[in-house]
Amino acid sequence: MSGQYEVGTIVEGKVTGIKPFGAFVALDSQKQGLVHISHVAHGYVKDINDELSVGDEVKVKILSVDAESGKISLSIKETQPKPERTERPRPQGGGGNRGGAGGGGKRPQGNSQQGQAQGFNTLEDKLKEWLKQSNEIQADLNKRIKK
Template sequence: MTEKFQVGQIIEGTITGVKQFGAFVALDETTQGLVHISHITHEFLANIADAVKVGDKVKVKILSIDKEKGKISLSIKNALPPPQKPQQSKPKPKPKKEVPIEDFENLMKNFLKDSTDRQTDINKRLNNR
């Protein structure tokens, strides 16, 4: 494995193979790495063939280098800026809390009693003039 690659480095490579679990990327004539399907795009990707195909040129970030096993882990999504989040619209109003019927009946009884008492007071004041 060549010493010219370092973890964190972003380089251009070519897709050389596509499997369900990821894509193989040639970094140079003798060095190849793997981009796991979870590192292809920022969004969920069910089918890797929807995003890349053999022969595509891609920018990749080197995530890890295992010299003993001769494996390089790569990421396409980490080599790109994250997508901008859409502006959030106004928050939706919370649904009004439902009042149990017993509480509603009590509220109405109290309201009617208060209303009747006020009307009685008003009538007394008017008659005392």
């Protein structure tokens, strides 16, 4: 089996090494390729060690062969049927507070209608809004001081 491997062919190999980014698979006694972690399974793989172990026999599809360097990119998931996609219910309405950036504290008063309609405010828009609020508060304080 030593010789030129063609892109698109499916061959059997043996896992020879595992790194956090993928697994090395020996195709024959001279050639080996890399299965990137994103090509190990159809779903998200957090830890490749949960999916593969050194010595495992695997079917791999050849994705690419670099003629100059001899590097071979492989995929295990391309040899497996795609799982049927189950539809997840999508959240209705605004989605709620996810606690992301800019989500802390009270929501600015006034302009709440605009914020909901627009959905995303640039930093420049936020700064203008904060300056306006600050000026309103300062004007209110000045009125109280004059009394």
